[in-house]
Each structure stands twice: as structure tokens, then as C-alpha cells.
Amino acid sequence: MKPFYAILANGSTAALAGPTGAIDWLPIPRFDGETIFGRLLDWHTGGYLSLEPDQYDQVEQSYLSDGLCLETRFYTQDGIARVRSWMSVGRTAVWLACETPVPLRLTCRPAFGYGAVRPAYYPTSTGMRYQNPKGPEQAQLAIQGPFQTTHRIDQWTIGPGQATIVLRVTTEEPADVRWLTRPIPNDPERLWERTAGYWQAGRVAYEGPHAQLLTRSLDILRALTYRPTGAPIAAATTSLPEIPGEARQWDYRYVWVRDSAYAAEALLLAGDMVAARRIAEFLLNAVSPTERVFPAPFLRVDGTLPDGERDLLWLQGHDESRPARAGNGAISQLQLDLAGSVLWLVYHLWQTEHNDGWIRYYWWAIESLAEWARHTWTQEDASLWEYRTIRSQHTHSRLMNWVGLKAAAELAQEVLGAHESATRWARVAQRIQDTMERDAAKAGEFTPRPGSESADAALLTLPLYGFIDARHPWFERTLERIENTLVDQDLVYRYREDDLGTARYPFLLAGFWYARVLMRQGRREDADRVIARHAAQATPLGLYGEHVELDTGRVRGNFPQLFSHTGLITTLMERQRLEHGQPLLSWSTVSLF
The missing domain is CATH 1.50.10.10 (Glycosyltransferase)
Structure with missing residues (x-):
């Protein structure tokens, strides 16, 4: 396995993000559940979520100092595109917040049941809703900020500028999932601050070598x-x-x-x-x-x-x-x-x-x-x-x-x-x-x-x-x-x-x-x-x-x-x-x- 996967987590499940920040692994609703993104085990049918420019010269990644928020930086000819990704503690949601001088390509291609089941697609004014035709699993993709649809049902063009994307996921019955359609908070910084508190609670005092590790x-x-x-x-x-x-x-x-x-x-x-x-x-x-x-x-x-x-x-x-x-x-x-x-x-x-x-x-x-x-x-x-x-x-x-x-x-x-x-x-x-x-x-x-x-x-x-x-x-x-x-x-x-x-x-x-x-x-x-x-x-x-x-x-x-x-x-x-x-x-x- 390439040594560049990052983990995002929320206390219920965990996602793995690859070298460009693409989410290649996400079981739902818990760690031991079936996947909605499983490209880690099958590149063609496993499913993934990504936000990246079509062309860039270099990419770097690091976690923010206050927790497992991954920042992916794309160095392009027009400047640096920054994408931060994290999972919020509580209900399962993957957040992407970007600030970019160039358009980014957002791709959301879920596959339920370890890649065995293709979802049903339902376009919305801010993105897309996905439903497992063989089970209760569903997801809502919502975009806040400048975006355009493309000729593909699973792709959008984001930016230039600032945008926030959230993918909310649930295995509850449709009558119980009104939270999926709630508006995206207009302050992702504040949202991350609340999540960061969860990670800060697990930190301890240490003086010695390899402190960051x-x-x-x-x-x-x-x-x-x-x-x-x-x-x-x-x-x-x-x-x-x-x-x-x-x-x-x-x-x-x-x-x-x-x-x-x-x-x-x-x-x-x-x-x-x-x-x-x-x-x-x-x-x-x-x-x-x-x-x-x-x-x-x-x-x-x-x-x-x-x-x-x-x-x-x-x-x-x-x-x-x-x-x-x-x-x-x-x-x-x-x-x-x-x-x-x-x-x-x-x-x-x-x-x-x-x-x-x-x-x-x-x-x-x-x-x-x-x-x-x-x-x-x-x-x-x-x-x-x-x-x-x-x-x-x-x-x-x-x-x-x-x-x-x-x-x-x-x-x-x-x-x-x-x-x-x-x-x-x-x-x-x-x-x-x-x-x-x-x-x-x-x-x-x-x-x-x-x-x-x-x-x-x-x-x-x-x-x-x-x-x-x-x-x-x-x-x-x-x-x-x-x-x-x-x-x-x-x-x-x-x-x-x-x-x-x-x-x-x-x-x-x-x-x-x-x-x-x-x-x-x-x-x-x-x-x-x-x-x-x-x-x-x-x-x-x-x-x-x-x-x-x-x-x-x-x-x-x-x-x-x-x-x-x-x-x-x-x-x-x-x-x-x-x-x-x-x-x-x-x-x-x-x-x-």
C-alpha cells in the first residue's frame, strides 16, 4: 500500500483519504459496516469522493495541529488550491472546504455493499441524493459556493473561490432523515473548531523525543x-x-x-x-x-x-x-x-x-x-x-x-x-x-x-x-x-x-x-x-x-x-x-x- 493514506474519523466510523485527498474508504454506519466508498479494495467499482484540479504540478498534505483535519495543497500555475477534509463527530458526514484560484473537479461516485450495489441518483438544487435500491442506506451531497453541473451525473465544477461540500450519510429509514437536507452551516471554520475539541480531549502532556509522532x-x-x-x-x-x-x-x-x-x-x-x-x-x-x-x-x-x-x-x-x-x-x-x-x-x-x-x-x-x-x-x-x-x-x-x-x-x-x-x-x-x-x-x-x-x-x-x-x-x-x-x-x-x-x-x-x-x-x-x-x-x-x-x-x-x-x-x-x-x-x- 502506498504510504500516503490519511485517516478521518468521527467516533463511529473512519474514512481513508489518498494522496490527493480522495476518500477511497468509508464503511457505514460503523467501522465494521459495509462500504459506501471502497476504491481501496477495487479501483474500478469500489466508489470514491474527490475534489481536485485537472492539472497541478505538485501536491502536499498535512494534518492541522488541532486534530484530524487533512489539508491537501495543489500547486498549480495560477496558485495554490487548498482543500481541507474532515468528519464531524456525531452523525456521519464528510466535509470538504476549499479555497482555490482554479476550478476543481468534484466527483462523488458511491457504491453500496462493498461495491456490489450501484445507487439510485436523485438530483437536487445543491447537489445529489443517493439511495441504495436494496437497503436503507442513503446519502445527500450538498454544495455551498460557486459550482456548475457537468455532462456527467457524478461530477461538478467547483470554484474558483471558496466553497463547502458536505456528504451526509445515514442508514436510517427515509422518514427519520430530515437532517440530511438541512442547509450547510455558512461558517465551516466554526464547525471544525467544535470537532477539533473532540481531538484535543485526547491529548496528553509529554516532554521527550518524537513528540509530534x-x-x-x-x-x-x-x-x-x-x-x-x-x-x-x-x-x-x-x-x-x-x-x-x-x-x-x-x-x-x-x-x-x-x-x-x-x-x-x-x-x-x-x-x-x-x-x-x-x-x-x-x-x-x-x-x-x-x-x-x-x-x-x-x-x-x-x-x-x-x-x-x-x-x-x-x-x-x-x-x-x-x-x-x-x-x-x-x-x-x-x-x-x-x-x-x-x-x-x-x-x-x-x-x-x-x-x-x-x-x-x-x-x-x-x-x-x-x-x-x-x-x-x-x-x-x-x-x-x-x-x-x-x-x-x-x-x-x-x-x-x-x-x-x-x-x-x-x-x-x-x-x-x-x-x-x-x-x-x-x-x-x-x-x-x-x-x-x-x-x-x-x-x-x-x-x-x-x-x-x-x-x-x-x-x-x-x-x-x-x-x-x-x-x-x-x-x-x-x-x-x-x-x-x-x-x-x-x-x-x-x-x-x-x-x-x-x-x-x-x-x-x-x-x-x-x-x-x-x-x-x-x-x-x-x-x-x-x-x-x-x-x-x-x-x-x-x-x-x-x-x-x-x-x-x-x-x-x-x-x-x-x-x-x-x-x-x-x-x-x-x-x-x-x-x-x-x-x-x-x-x-x-x-x-
């Missing part, structure tokens, strides 16, 4: 968060390939339990307690105390269970990578690290706030997670990497069960005085620790799973969760294997191969884990070099994908990626804490073992 990453976490529930999705897109032309393309527009817990930890470190607690409460409320604690590794943004995976065979796919997919087949997987990820988050929220009442309120969920970890830690699972066929007792999954049980035991003892529960969970955590240490002693290092001689970047998390000191000989040999096998030019592969073949590109989150380990070893210069290398992998607008091509720097995988941005935030905030002599997230001094 940290701010952008916080914006991306907010952009990927479903405002009504506070839950973040893993990425804004589906089916952007890890490896173009192959089969590694998945739908990431769901709330992964693990990814969300990582995001909340990053926000906690950054000082945004409200956002971190909202994520934690979404995850705790999703717990099922009488069944499998999480019915799936991921959920819809409203907390319900998604459908299975289906192929969108009519789409050519991004970079001709087929099939494009809606839904994710990992829904049925057993991933045993999830409970520990949530309990670690809950534990550190309590450490930060000491809100005993909050712990008591959610004790039913905390107890359920701990009991699930106690009973399942010996089972085989798909690991955090979501292997499609590999099932084993993965070391990282065992680590997270240890984390979860230790956290629950300390909360039981410190908050509730529930010594019996604390002892029960502490004993199983000790059994897990003994098992992992016995395996490590036998191999002389930690391995991805018993008997394996491969390298796995997930093992970098062992000292990050306080299981072992980063300078312990077992871990140092583990790190040496990772550095010799997975680290290339300071970027880190998560592994070299899996059940789908060779891993082609480094995995950005793993590189941030690596930098955090180096900081814990006291290798501060090495850590700063790795951080700088990863900062350089962001796109010109400060966005990360899941993977990056080692030689070209092109981002790969779904975009923008929650994992990668949380990795940057966590790493920079830990670095700042170490610079100021502040403690990192860790276990309390009270030990039950």
Missing part, C-alpha cells in the same frame, strides 16, 4: 475508538494484504481483547485515565461468567459477537490480493493470553487509582477471568499470533496466564481480603512459573513452545510483565537468539515462518517490545536507536501499518494499526518515566509466592 498516535487511538462504548478496533480496514498477491489479508475492524488491553495500558501510561478505564469496562462487561469467558478473541464495537468470515469475491482486492474478506476466521480460536491481558490492565488501573470500589463492582468478572486462567493454562491454543493450524502450549500464553493469576491473587488479597481465593490463584501461578522455569533450564533459554528451537518475538514480553529480569542468563540467551534470527536493521520480525509460509516483513509492535527490553537492560543508546528507526517507519502523516517493507519503507497490512501506535506510545512514555526517575508499571512489593 506521539501526539499523532494518540489521535489514531481516538480515531479507532467507537465513541458510544469506548472500545478501540484493531485497524480501520479489511483485506489490506501483509504480502501482496498472497492470502494474508484479514478483517481487522473489530475489538480484539488483547489489542484493546494494550491500548488501555498505553493510555494509562500517558495519563488518560478516562479512556483507559472505558476500555477496561468494555472488556470486563464482555466477560461471560458461566461459559468461555470471552466467546471469541474479538467482538463488534457494541460488544456483540461478529459473524464468521466471508469472501467478497466480486472485488479485485488491494494490490490484486484476493480474496477480500469481511469478518475474520479467527473468531473460533482459543487464545489463552486474553484473560491475563485484561487482568494485567485491571491490576494497574487499581495500582494507579486505588479505587477499591471499582474492583469490588467488577469482581464477578475478575474472578471469572482468574478461574478461566486457572483451569485452562495447560491447554493448547493458537497463541497471540492466531496461527490457523498450529496448536501448542505456547510460552507466551502461559506467561499471560501467570500474569492474570498473579494480578487476581494480589487484588483478592489487597482489596477484598479474600485469602482463600488469593492462595488458590497464587498456587497455580507458581505452578506455571515452575513449569516455565523448568523448560527454560532444560533448554538454557525460553522457547516459543516446549521442544521448539525457533525464535518468537513474543518472548520479548517476559521481562516486560516482570516474569524475569531482563539481564537473567536465560533471557539474555533468548534475546540473543531473537537478535540473531529476527532483528534486521533494528526492525524485528515476529517469527520467520508460520503455517501460512514465510513471514516477509518486520512487525512494528515487536520492534517496540525490543526497545523496551533494551531500556530495561540499561542499553539506553541502543534503545534510542531502535526507537528512532521505528519512528522513521511512520508515513509522512505519522501513521503506522502492521508491517513495513525492510527496503522500501512501504507499510503493509491493515491501516492504521492500533498495535503499532500503542507500541510507540507505551515505549515513549516508559522512556520518559525512566528519564525522570519514575517507576514503570510493575508488581507491588507484596508477594504471595
Whole structure:
């Protein structure tokens, strides 16, 4: 994927804008909905919205400093044409405000149902209304300012001068959509100021390197968060390939339990307690105390269970990578690290706030997670990497069960005085620790799973969760294997191969884990070099994908990626804490073992 896509968002869904500002991606009414613009996955039939001159010499883009408002500047022979685009918080609407010395061509070509359904067109005095003939979806395009119609039903000539264009989108029934036809406010500056306040609320204080990139990453976490529930999705897109032309393309527009817990930890470190607690409460409320604690590794943004995976065979796919997919087949997987990820988050929220009442309120969920970890830690699972066929007792999954049980035991003892529960969970955590240490002693290092001689970047998390000191000989040999096998030019592969073949590109989150380990070893210069290398992998607008091509720097995988941005935030905030002599997230001094 070209490294120049920008994200626009409104707390319900997100659009991607290309190098000229064209909206090539917009699901409605939510992140996980079907698209109205999907040219990202099919250049010919996917649909798009654009505003640009016919001829220009150069184009530049940047976000405004106060939020995700994209300014696209076209340098023409007659001057600079400026187009600003954003989404308003609330009802879904895409706004384009332009000031131009030359005429601009406005093209609005929606396609409903992932490009499968052509709309019905109804011309209006200010633009066009679009209706899905097979569903309730509709949109209203309205233009304020100088414009002319053309011989094409989907194009208009805008300017020269100032103009504002809004595309309002809804999936409501026609009787409930009078807001579609309301006049455009005559002051788009004021309208953006109100929207900018939403982005400013997610900013935090930070003093340190890569400050602009940290701010952008916080914006991306907010952009990927479903405002009504506070839950973040893993990425804004589906089916952007890890490896173009192959089969590694998945739908990431769901709330992964693990990814969300990582995001909340990053926000906690950054000082945004409200956002971190909202994520934690979404995850705790999703717990099922009488069944499998999480019915799936991921959920819809409203907390319900998604459908299975289906192929969108009519789409050519991004970079001709087929099939494009809606839904994710990992829904049925057993991933045993999830409970520990949530309990670690809950534990550190309590450490930060000491809100005993909050712990008591959610004790039913905390107890359920701990009991699930106690009973399942010996089972085989798909690991955090979501292997499609590999099932084993993965070391990282065992680590997270240890984390979860230790956290629950300390909360039981410190908050509730529930010594019996604390002892029960502490004993199983000790059994897990003994098992992992016995395996490590036998191999002389930690391995991805018993008997394996491969390298796995997930093992970098062992000292990050306080299981072992980063300078312990077992871990140092583990790190040496990772550095010799997975680290290339300071970027880190998560592994070299899996059940789908060779891993082609480094995995950005793993590189941030690596930098955090180096900081814990006291290798501060090495850590700063790795951080700088990863900062350089962001796109010109400060966005990360899941993977990056080692030689070209092109981002790969779904975009923008929650994992990668949380990795940057966590790493920079830990670095700042170490610079100021502040403690990192860790276990309390009270030990039950």
C-alpha cells in the first residue's frame, strides 16, 4: 500500500483519504459496516469522493495541529488550491472546504455493499441524493459556493473561490432523515473548531523525543475508538494484504481483547485515565461468567459477537490480493493470553487509582477471568499470533496466564481480603512459573513452545510483565537468539515462518517490545536507536501499518494499526518515566509466592 493514506474519523466510523485527498474508504454506519466508498479494495467499482484540479504540478498534505483535519495543497500555475477534509463527530458526514484560484473537479461516485450495489441518483438544487435500491442506506451531497453541473451525473465544477461540500450519510429509514437536507452551516471554520475539541480531549502532556509522532498516535487511538462504548478496533480496514498477491489479508475492524488491553495500558501510561478505564469496562462487561469467558478473541464495537468470515469475491482486492474478506476466521480460536491481558490492565488501573470500589463492582468478572486462567493454562491454543493450524502450549500464553493469576491473587488479597481465593490463584501461578522455569533450564533459554528451537518475538514480553529480569542468563540467551534470527536493521520480525509460509516483513509492535527490553537492560543508546528507526517507519502523516517493507519503507497490512501506535506510545512514555526517575508499571512489593 502506498504510504500516503490519511485517516478521518468521527467516533463511529473512519474514512481513508489518498494522496490527493480522495476518500477511497468509508464503511457505514460503523467501522465494521459495509462500504459506501471502497476504491481501496477495487479501483474500478469500489466508489470514491474527490475534489481536485485537472492539472497541478505538485501536491502536499498535512494534518492541522488541532486534530484530524487533512489539508491537501495543489500547486498549480495560477496558485495554490487548498482543500481541507474532515468528519464531524456525531452523525456521519464528510466535509470538504476549499479555497482555490482554479476550478476543481468534484466527483462523488458511491457504491453500496462493498461495491456490489450501484445507487439510485436523485438530483437536487445543491447537489445529489443517493439511495441504495436494496437497503436503507442513503446519502445527500450538498454544495455551498460557486459550482456548475457537468455532462456527467457524478461530477461538478467547483470554484474558483471558496466553497463547502458536505456528504451526509445515514442508514436510517427515509422518514427519520430530515437532517440530511438541512442547509450547510455558512461558517465551516466554526464547525471544525467544535470537532477539533473532540481531538484535543485526547491529548496528553509529554516532554521527550518524537513528540509530534506521539501526539499523532494518540489521535489514531481516538480515531479507532467507537465513541458510544469506548472500545478501540484493531485497524480501520479489511483485506489490506501483509504480502501482496498472497492470502494474508484479514478483517481487522473489530475489538480484539488483547489489542484493546494494550491500548488501555498505553493510555494509562500517558495519563488518560478516562479512556483507559472505558476500555477496561468494555472488556470486563464482555466477560461471560458461566461459559468461555470471552466467546471469541474479538467482538463488534457494541460488544456483540461478529459473524464468521466471508469472501467478497466480486472485488479485485488491494494490490490484486484476493480474496477480500469481511469478518475474520479467527473468531473460533482459543487464545489463552486474553484473560491475563485484561487482568494485567485491571491490576494497574487499581495500582494507579486505588479505587477499591471499582474492583469490588467488577469482581464477578475478575474472578471469572482468574478461574478461566486457572483451569485452562495447560491447554493448547493458537497463541497471540492466531496461527490457523498450529496448536501448542505456547510460552507466551502461559506467561499471560501467570500474569492474570498473579494480578487476581494480589487484588483478592489487597482489596477484598479474600485469602482463600488469593492462595488458590497464587498456587497455580507458581505452578506455571515452575513449569516455565523448568523448560527454560532444560533448554538454557525460553522457547516459543516446549521442544521448539525457533525464535518468537513474543518472548520479548517476559521481562516486560516482570516474569524475569531482563539481564537473567536465560533471557539474555533468548534475546540473543531473537537478535540473531529476527532483528534486521533494528526492525524485528515476529517469527520467520508460520503455517501460512514465510513471514516477509518486520512487525512494528515487536520492534517496540525490543526497545523496551533494551531500556530495561540499561542499553539506553541502543534503545534510542531502535526507537528512532521505528519512528522513521511512520508515513509522512505519522501513521503506522502492521508491517513495513525492510527496503522500501512501504507499510503493509491493515491501516492504521492500533498495535503499532500503542507500541510507540507505551515505549515513549516508559522512556520518559525512566528519564525522570519514575517507576514503570510493575508488581507491588507484596508477594504471595
